[in-house]
Amino acid sequence: MALAVITDPGKPWTRRSFSPRFLEGRAWLREQFMGAGMSVRLDAGANLIARLEGSVAGAPPIMLGSHSDTVPSGGRFDGTAGILTALEAVRALQASGYQFRHPIEIVDFLAEEPSEYGLSCVGSRAMVGELDAKMLTYTNAQGETLSEAIVRVGGDPAAIASMPRPTIAGYLELHIEQGVVLESNKLDLGLVTGIAGITRVEIVLKGAADHAGSTLMQYRRDASLPAAELVLLVAQQAHAFAARKDGHFVATAGVLEISPNAANVVPGGARMILDIRAEKPALVDEFVALLDRESAAIAARAKVDRERFAILSQNPPAPCDAHLRDLLGRSAEKLGYSTTTLASGAGHDAAFISHIGPSAMLFIPCRGGKSHTPEEWSEPEQLAVGAATLYEAIRLLDGQNI
Ligand SMILES: [Zn+2]
Numbered sequence: 118m119a120l121a122v123i124t125d126p127g128k129p130w131t132r133r134s135f136s137p138r139f140l141e142g143r144a145w146l147r148e149q150f151m152g153a154g155m156s157v158r159l160d161a162g163a164n165l166i167a168r169l170e171g172s173v174a175g176a177p178p179i180m181l182g183s184h185s186d187t188v189p190s191g192g193r194f195d196g197t198a199g200i201l202t203a204l205e206a207v208r209a210l211q212a213s214g215y216q217f218r219h220p221i222e223i224v225d226f227l228a229e230e231p232s233e234y235g236l237s238c239v240g241s242r243a244m245v246g247e248l249d250a251k252m253l254t255y256t257n258a259q260g261e262t263l264s265e266a267i268v269r270v271g272g273d274p275a276a277i278a279s280m281p282r283p284t285i286a287g288y289l290e291l292h293i294e295q296g297v298v299l300e301s302n303k304l305d306l307g308l309v310t311g312i313a314g315i316t317r318v319e320i321v322l323k324g325a326a327d328h329a330g331s332t333l334m335q336y337r338r339d340a341s342l343p344a345a346e347l348v349l350l351v352a353q354q355a356h357a358f359a360a361r362k363d364g365h366f367v368a369t370a371g372v373l374e375i376s377p378n379a380a381n382v383v384p385g386g387a388r389m390i391l392d393i394r395a396e397k398p399a400l401v402d403e404f405v406a407l408l409d410r411e412s413a414a415i416a417a418r419a420k421v422d423r424e425r426f427a428i429l430s431q432n433p434p435a436p437c438d439a440h441l442r443d444l445l446g447r448s449a450e451k452l453g454y455s456t457t458t459l460a461s462g463a464g465h466d467a468a469f470i471s472h473i474g475p476s477a478m479l480f481i482p483c484r485g486g487k488s489h490t491p492e493e494w495s496e497p498e499q500l501a502v503g504a505a506t507l508y509e510a511i512r513l514l515d516g517q518n519i
Contacts, residue, residue, distance in 0.1 A: 167222065323421065
């Protein structure tokens with residue numbers, strides 16, 4: 118709650134990456150880390166990294182963390198929960214007299230949420246060597262480049278390319294579920310199987326704009342009709358793909374524009390963007406091929422041209438490490454907490470960190486599954502269950518062979 122009140126005034130809860138408020142939040146975090154005896158630094162990608170040394174020289178760090186930035190009018194738990202439960206677990210271990218063998222690092226990754234520069238997971242991309250020179254040239258509405266913004270918050274974009282990819286013993290990220298699986302099944306924790314890949318497909322349909330009063334039905338080439346059929350097809354097929362139970366599968370027609378969008382004009386154009394998320398790339402390929410085939414056929418039947426069918430972006434899924442997931446599961450079991458396995462349909466920094474080392478995620482419930490809204494809420498007890506499970510998992514991981 119102390120971090121949450123560092124918000125843009127009149128717009129709770131807003132702490133956008135790169136904003137003065139974001140830096141205030143980080144100053145607060147820095148104090149908490151230092152209060153726990155951790156050293157704090159920024160890497161070239163402006164990730165805030167708190168570190169506690171371990172007793173075994175040269176051992177790779179156990180990395181924990183998440184992000185402290187929010188979406189506009191977002192919640193108080195998305196991201197923040199992962200950083201602060203990690204800090205609480207480390208503080209509790211210290212208080213118990215526990216001697217760490219591995220170094221411990223808690224990372225506040227820069228700009229996990231989509232930033233004003235049109236990019237999300239900026240810091241975790243930088244850390245794993247996937248923030249390329251082109252991305253650094255992306256600009257915000259004022260024309261500032263991402264590179265300039267990273268300098269402004271203390272990073273060194275020129276050094277990102279040569280930054281060594283860290284070697285880690287493992288990465289653990291606690292996060293609110295942002296869905297209702299845990300709450301509706303009255304479960305304490307979710308062991309994440311993987312983070313779904315995201316594919317975006319754009320379809321543009323072109324018919325003819327005509328007078329809505331004088332153009333008889335049989336003479337129309339209404340582009341909204343095949344678009345409407347496609348919205349239904351996406352939902353029906355997504356249900357069918359999900360029913361195969363071959364991992365997480367969802368698809369959404371989130372953008373639908375018709376033009377000219379006037380009450381007295383037959384729609385001459387339609388544009389849609391579809392968002393497809395799955396754990397299995399083969400299912401996505403099959404779904405996209407089906408959409409390609411069916412959209413062409415539906416458009417032809419409506420005497421409308423399918424002007425464009427394009428994959429706008431395709432991020433692959435990121436499976437979580439099975440060994441670390443098992444370790445989280447054993448930790449929960451030891452403490453008597455109930456668990457289930459589930460996939461993450463939302464993207465997370467862990468997806469990028471999984472490219473450099475074993476990574477796993479632990480979900481705690483949030484009320485009504487609500488997230489990215491001021492109503493977002495997890496009970497203190499639910500956060501405590503997550504922190505206690507991290508505490509056990511860190512001990513287990515730290516005790517393993519180095
Ligand atoms: Zn998040």
